[in-house]
Amino acid sequence: MSYFLTYTVYVLIVSVLMGLSTWKLFKKMGYNxxxxxxxxxxxxxxxxxTEQPKWWVALAYLPIVGPIMMTVFHMALMRKFGKTSFMEKLLTVILPFIYMAFVNYSKDAEVENADDLYLTEEEKNAKKKDSFLGSITFAVVFATIIHVFFTQPFGIPTGSMERTLLVGDFLFVNKMNYGFRMPMRPVAIPFLQGTILDTGEKGNPKDDPKSYAEGIKLPYLRLPGWEKPKRNDIVVFNYPDDSVHVAIDRKDPYVKRLVAQPGDVLEFKAGKLFINGKPExxxxxxxxxxxxxxxxxxxxDVPALYDIYGFLPVQEHQRGSGFYYRFQGLTDQTAKEIGALPQVVTMTEAIEPQGKKDISYYPDMQKSIEAQEMVWSKKVNTSSTIFPNNKNWNVDWYGPLRIPQKGDVxxxxxxxxxxxxxxxxxxxANTLASKNGKIMINGRETSTYTVKYDYYMMVGDNRDASLDARFFGYVPETHIVGKPMFTWLSVEGLFSDAGSTYQADGKKIRWDRMFKAANTGDLHKTSYWWLAALLLILFFGWDYFAKLFRKKDKEI
Known part of the structure; x- marks a missing residue:
């Protein structure tokens, strides 16, 4: 079923519920x-x-925003009929159609006079509180519209894009460039991605309370954008192997570089990336x-290196009279400079042997407890095993692999x-079976399949410390969220690295990265400090002048 048809069905269901629970109230207000x-x-x-702003009506049936606006209207309608106590408001919020139906079919429901001349002091104070709550609601609704439909903030907790993007960078992502992807779970708590809270490390993440209604779902639909994802773009997308969330738009957001687009052939040779047979x-x-x-x-002196280069995750081990270090990731220039240090005896790029498969297994917890050390089972952890799992590939020797595109047979x-x-x-979303040499798709024997979507390969710039498409495979267009615009905040030391012997020395803001463009392709990024300053001046300046003009009006 198409997006708009499914959406129409939901609208009709809500409208029927609205009608059944309020038709008598409409009649008492003088309407059919x-x-x-x-x-x-x-x-x-x-x-x-109820004298609400007219443009609010247009928001009433929008995904995510709609349920908030409906609640606002429901409460306004109940207030029209004198239902203003805390419990009555609470019932209107959590059981809207049930409570409104109770009021609708009760014999004493009457429209109350809203003339301020007849209000008691208590009622006037309540009206002021409602006005304040209305202002808060407006702010939440406005922020939700921006968050859902235009731009969304994301933080970077891991180093897969170091040093292009750093751990502790916070980005604003443009959802419009590639075309806005309509929400697929339209009833959700604003500003939350997938879960309301984490129940803890020992709990099953699948049991965490969801921030959205799983049962109310819409199919994939992307509105037209002004560009298509292209090679070398930095892209935010939903992690395809997120097993906690079935809803595509609720899966964890990842940020990587798009290294291969539909139809490209990708290959890694000794850690070097080749696209269509040519070096990247x-x-x-x-x-x-x-x-x-x-x-x-x-x-x-690793802390001294941090002062020069910023945080560099590294494992340190003493070997005899010397030391062994494994740096998680260094740029060519940084590696050259560290290699020139007088105490360095040897420095080699860590490249896995060709033909050695990157494979991961789940731990056997019972045997691990008995042995008091980690014991691995024979069950393969596919999310951190090389894709596809029948190839003897690893992160340094990978491919060649052709990226599927829409219409491929x-x-x-x-x-x-x-x-x-x-x-x-x-x-x-098909069924697939292979038995006795026969391949069955949706119950029919076939030897071909026509691809419905475009696919991409997303790989981190920190090539040896990135869980990326080499493990979770092609990323379909359905999973693409948008394109990072700029870093609005950057904090060193905000997230620790369990795999590093040393950690960043405390938390500090990287002022030089704030309000810098994140996706221009240029080494020297455009700064948007001027825009941030202008917005602050307008915000506080408007408030100052508005108060000044109000004061003058009172004096006149």
Missing amino acids: PLFAFVPFYNYYIIQKE VRMGDAQVQHAYEVVTSSQL LQLTAQNLPDYEKLIVKHE
């Missing part, structure tokens, strides 16, 4: 009771009778890193089925 069943017009009448062309802002192993004659065989199984089943 059938108007209570008419989408949008029913809320327009409530707006008119890096943008000016791409500070690609690789892991390095360093042997020294004496201990390195895949020739399916038993050998290449693992390449496309996730695409066919998970991303494009």
